[in-house]
Structures are given as structure tokens and as C-alpha cells.
Amino acid sequence: ESIPMKSLSCYNDYNSQVTCTWMEHSEAHALVGMILYQRNDFIEENKEMFCKRQTENDLHESSDSYVRWVCHNTTDGFAIGVEDIYSFKPNKILQAELNVDLFQNVQTLPPQNLSVSSMTSGDFLLTWKAADGSQGLGNALEYEVTYKREWESWEVRAAEPGSPGLGCTLLGSREPVVNVVWEVKKAITTSVLFGLFFRATPASAEEECFPVHEKALPHVPYVIQSCEIPVNNSSSQSQYHVSVKAKTxxxxxxxxxxxxxxxxANVSVTVTENQEYELRWTKYALRYSFIKQRYQVEYWKNNQYKTVSLESAR
Structure with a gap:
């Protein structure tokens, strides 16, 4: 759950006004802004709420790490059993797409039953078996053999560390999967949750991949997220369409x-002829007259604190 959703709190006057408060991390706000929407049985489409940033004077405290908001909306639908549904969406499109050719992005498990035997001709015979889960690749699977003589050394070429971006690899296992990896700025993940969606064929319905794994790297402002898509038939489904986008x-x-x-409103205090105090006010008008309002009056008398509860207002 994101920080905006976790901090969201909403109340209403049961007449026409809805008020919500929420917050977001200041670093996330600098990168992407969030918009709050509301809908219910009376408002079928998402309606954007009008939000205003709260200042330090409003909060009576300094808050450098978070940006706090107060939002308002007007509605004419209040009833028992009606649920208001609130949602956040970023103010910009956060999405990456990729077409993945499985046979060009393969990382299989090592072969099994590897053995080396000498032949009468003086040559060596190397035999092995494809790892479980790799048989579905058929003739598309090729192997490369590297060898050396006893007095020679292995040539190892170091790989430079880089950013993974959005990339996909077919992993050979007992059940082949497409491993999709992408990176997101760490601050953005406090406000936006990302999901991986895929189509096995152009005509198939879009599906969501579960679960999404996340790995934070030290001293790097990015997190690495990934998800594995099961491959049912790699021979007939050679290309997948994948997309990473913000979830609602x-x-x-x-x-x-x-x-x-x-x-x-109109609160007033007057002194009567017998030196008593008379308190008057105008009660707030609710949409439904059968809802009773109860007021509590607090006052001091002879240095003693007292309260009086009243069923109805005058």
C-alpha cells in the first residue's frame, strides 16, 4: 500500500461537502504528482477532487519529508449503505512496453549427466542431456563447449555492471518462465505501485503477473522489480507482449x-435579568431532518470546569 493511500482519511458533513486529507513523500512529489478521485453509486465515473497543499501554518509544525494535502468535493448523495470509493492516479503516464521473442532471450539451466570419455582415435567424446524443462525448446536450443589443455588458462572476460532497464529472459526450469526485470526510482515507489501485464498472443486477453518481487540496491536511488510469467507452450508462443504500468x-x-x-453558527451569550447566562446558536442543517444533533457546552464557573449536553439547539 502506498503512502498516499495509507494516509488517506475522508469525512463528510452529511449534506453536500466531502473532505479528505492525505500525504506523499516530498521526493516522490518532485518526480510525479498524484491526483485523488472519488466515485460512488451516485457518481458512477471517477470525479477528481480539488486538492490544496497544506502549509506549515496550517499544520502548526514543520514537515520537510512529506507534502500534505486537503481535498474537497461536493455531492448530493448520502445514504446508509452507500460506499465512497477513492483512488489515486499519477498525473503522468508511467508505462514501459516490450515485445519479447522467447528464442532470442533464453537462459537455460546447465545440462545434466555431463560426461567425458576417451575414444580409440585419441579424441574425447562429450555427452550431456538437456535440463528438465528445456525439452520444449526443441531444435532452437544450441550449446557452446569451451575447453583448454592442462597447461593453458581459462580466458575470462569480465562483464561491466549496468542498469537492467526493462528486459526479459526465458529461464529454463522444470516449468519454463519469462523473467521480466525493470527498475524504478525508489522515491516513486512510495506513491505508485507498479504491475506487470502480458499477452501470450496478440488475440489473448491481458493478464497480470503475480507476485512482483523488489530488490533495493545500496547507495543507488533505484529499486529492481521483477516478475516471472509462466510459459505453457514455448514452441507455439514464441513472442510475448509485456508492459509495466502504474496500478490503481x-x-x-x-x-x-x-x-x-x-x-x-451565530453563537451568542447574553446575561439575563436574574444574572444568568443564555447561550444561543443556529444548528447546522443536515440533509435529513430525522437525524438528531447533540451539542455539548463547556464552560467555567467559580474556577470549576463544567459541561452540559443538549439534545437540540435553539
Whole structure:
């Protein structure tokens, strides 16, 4: 769960106003902004909420690590059983796509039953068996043999470390899989969750790959994410279309369980003829008149703190 979704809190006045608060990491906000949407049974399509950044004066504290937001929306649909569904989406397209030819991106397991025998001609016979799971590759699988004489040394060519980007490799195993690897800036992953989606054939429906693994590298502002796609028939499905894109998180909030009524208006205090105090106010008008409001008055008398609860307002 991302930081914006985890921190999201929403309430309403059960009349027309919905208010939400949430936060995001300041580094993530500098790279990609998040937009909050709302929908319910009355608002069938996602409606963007109007959000304003809270200042340090609003928060009464300094918050350098996070950016905090307060959002508002108006709606005319409140009822018991109605759920508001909130979701976040980035303000830019975060997506990478790739067509993968399986036979050009293969990494099989080492061969099995490797043996070397001497022949009468003085040559050596090297035999082996394809690893379990590699048989489906058929004639597309080729092997390279490297050898040396006893007095010679192995030639090892060092590989330079690089960035994996978005790449795919067919891994030979008992059940062949396509291993897809991509990199994302670490800060962005605090606000956006990424998923891997694939099509085995152009005509097939898009599927999502589970689970997505993540590996953080020390002293690098990126994380490596990966997912393995099972290959059912590598001979007939030689090309996959894969895409990495931002997933949409959703949170359901029941409106009638998250009500915060606005304070009463026109509050006044007058002294009566018998030296008593009379407190008057105008209660907040709810959409439904059968909902009763209860007010609590707090005051000091003779240096003693007292409270009075009232069923109805005047």
C-alpha cells in the first residue's frame, strides 16, 4: 500500500461537502504528482477532487519529508449503505512496453549427466542431456563447449555492471518462465505501485503477473522489480507482449460512518435579568431532518470546569 493511500482519511458533513486529507513523500512529489478521485453509486465515473497543499501554518509544525494535502468535493448523495470509493492516479503516464521473442532471450539451466570419455582415435567424446524443462525448446536450443589443455588458462572476460532497464529472459526450469526485470526510482515507489501485464498472443486477453518481487540496491536511488510469467507452450508462443504500468489503488469509505458536522453558527451569550447566562446558536442543517444533533457546552464557573449536553439547539 502506498503512502498516499495509507494516509488517506475522508469525512463528510452529511449534506453536500466531502473532505479528505492525505500525504506523499516530498521526493516522490518532485518526480510525479498524484491526483485523488472519488466515485460512488451516485457518481458512477471517477470525479477528481480539488486538492490544496497544506502549509506549515496550517499544520502548526514543520514537515520537510512529506507534502500534505486537503481535498474537497461536493455531492448530493448520502445514504446508509452507500460506499465512497477513492483512488489515486499519477498525473503522468508511467508505462514501459516490450515485445519479447522467447528464442532470442533464453537462459537455460546447465545440462545434466555431463560426461567425458576417451575414444580409440585419441579424441574425447562429450555427452550431456538437456535440463528438465528445456525439452520444449526443441531444435532452437544450441550449446557452446569451451575447453583448454592442462597447461593453458581459462580466458575470462569480465562483464561491466549496468542498469537492467526493462528486459526479459526465458529461464529454463522444470516449468519454463519469462523473467521480466525493470527498475524504478525508489522515491516513486512510495506513491505508485507498479504491475506487470502480458499477452501470450496478440488475440489473448491481458493478464497480470503475480507476485512482483523488489530488490533495493545500496547507495543507488533505484529499486529492481521483477516478475516471472509462466510459459505453457514455448514452441507455439514464441513472442510475448509485456508492459509495466502504474496500478490503481482503491479504498472504500462508508459515508454514514465518517460524519463530521460543521460547527453551529451565530453563537451568542447574553446575561439575563436574574444574572444568568443564555447561550444561543443556529444548528447546522443536515440533509435529513430525522437525524438528531447533540451539542455539548463547556464552560467555567467559580474556577470549576463544567459541561452540559443538549439534545437540540435553539
Amino acid at each position: 489503488e482503491e479504498k472504500k469509505i462508508e459515508a454514514y460512518k465518517n460524519i463530521k458536522v460543521l460547527p453551529p
